[in-house]
Amino acid sequence: MTDAPRILMCRPDCYGIEYEINPWMNRERQVDHDRAIRQWEGLRAILESIGVQIELVEPQAGLPDLVFTANAALIFGQKCVLSQFRHAQRQGEEPHFAAALRSRNLEIVTLPEDLYFEGAGDALFCGETLFGGYRIRSTALALQRVGALISREVIPLELVDPRFYHLDTCFCPLSPERAIWFPPAFDAYGQDVIRSNVPSLIEIDETEAAAFGANAVVVGQHVVTNTGCPKLHENLRTSGFEPIETPLGEFVRAGGSAKCLTLRLDGEDAANWNLVS
Ligand code: ARG
Numbered sequence: 001m002t003d004a005p006r007i008l009m010c011r012p013d014c015y016g017i018e019y020e021i022n023p024w025m026n027r028e029r030q031v032d033h034d035r036a037i038r039q040w041e042g043l044r045a046i047l048e049s050i051g052v053q054i055e056l057v058e059p060q061a062g063l064p065d066l067v068f069t070a071n072a073a074l075i076f077g078q079k080c081v082l083s084q085f086r087h088a089q090r091q092g093e094e095p096h097f098a099a100a101l102r103s104r105n106l107e108i109v110t111l112p113e114d115l116y117f118e119g120a121g122d123a124l125f126c127g128e129t130l131f132g133g134y135r136i137r138s139t140a141l142a143l144q145r146v147g148a149l150i151s152r153e154v155i156p157l158e159l160v161d162p163r164f165y166h167l168d169t170c171f172c173p174l175s176p177e178r179a180i181w182f183p184p185a186f187d188a189y190g191q192d193v194i195r196s197n198v199p200s201l202i203e204i205d206e207t208e209a210a211a212f213g214a215n216a217v218v219v220g221q222h223v224v225t226n227t228g229c230p231k232l233h234e235n236l237r238t239s240g241f242e243p244i245e246t247p248l249g250e251f252v253r254a255g256g257s258a259k260c261l262t263l264r265l266d267g268e269d270a271a272n273w274n275l276v277s
Pocket of ligand 1: 166256
């Protein structure tokens with residue numbers, strides 16, 4: 001029997017739109033707090049129903065984006081590369097995430113201070129290769145350093161659309177050979193690189209990308225997304241996956257959705273990896 005997948009989440013008790021650091025955020029479009037809690041609980045219940053063990057980090061007043069635990073770190077096996085946020089508004093999250101991860105007996109590694117790195121939001125494994133998104137949040141050099149720290153090849157991809165500012169908003173590995181993607185979020189070179197490195201790609205259209213369809217939590221064959229992505233779900237079913245939708249609109253107001261609200265503590269698809277390093 002394999003161990004249950006473990007995912008770190010943070011209750012949205014202190015969540016809201018207190019600043020604007022991406023094009024989705026507007027302080028005049030505030031969050032409906034009760035609805036945000038219900039949506040978050042809905043996501044949590046779905047994840048638990050497909051066998052995930054949820055672990056929690058304490059919410060903190062003044063750190064509304066702490067709910068987006070994907071940005072805490074990149075976890076690979078026992079190694080954990082901590083994030084260093086680009087925006088001052090999120091830098092206060094770093095010690096809280098670091099403490100939560102340290103207490104879980106991971107081997108913590110840090111990057112040189114002058115580099116930005118936003119964790120699993122910008123660094124996603126597809127098979128053995130780490131795909132990294134850079135320019136809008138993480139710096140390209142940070143991705144190279146991360147690859148060296150975990151002895152894995154990194155494919156850096158430049159993100160060109162400010163709405164899709166983290167890699168996990170426009171690219172979602174489903175298995176070692178398959179991923180969901182929104183091509184216009186990448187430059188022509190990045191698109192070629194993805195096409196030549198991922199054998200089977202499921203493309204998402206602009207409407208469904210804007211509904212954060214590519215921001216999916218993948219657990220085995222289950223793919224959990226926000227509502228509003230019927231074409232993606234149809235394509236996923238055709239490819240043998242089991243898509244599940246749940247409303248997450250309150251989190252889209254901050255530029256996030258299902259994947260952003262989660263961090264795999266046992267590594268993105270650790271169960272299937274051959275940890276040779
Ligand atoms: N408001 C947050 C930010 O701009 C949203 C983070 C979404 N997280 C993600 N992994 N895409 O940083």
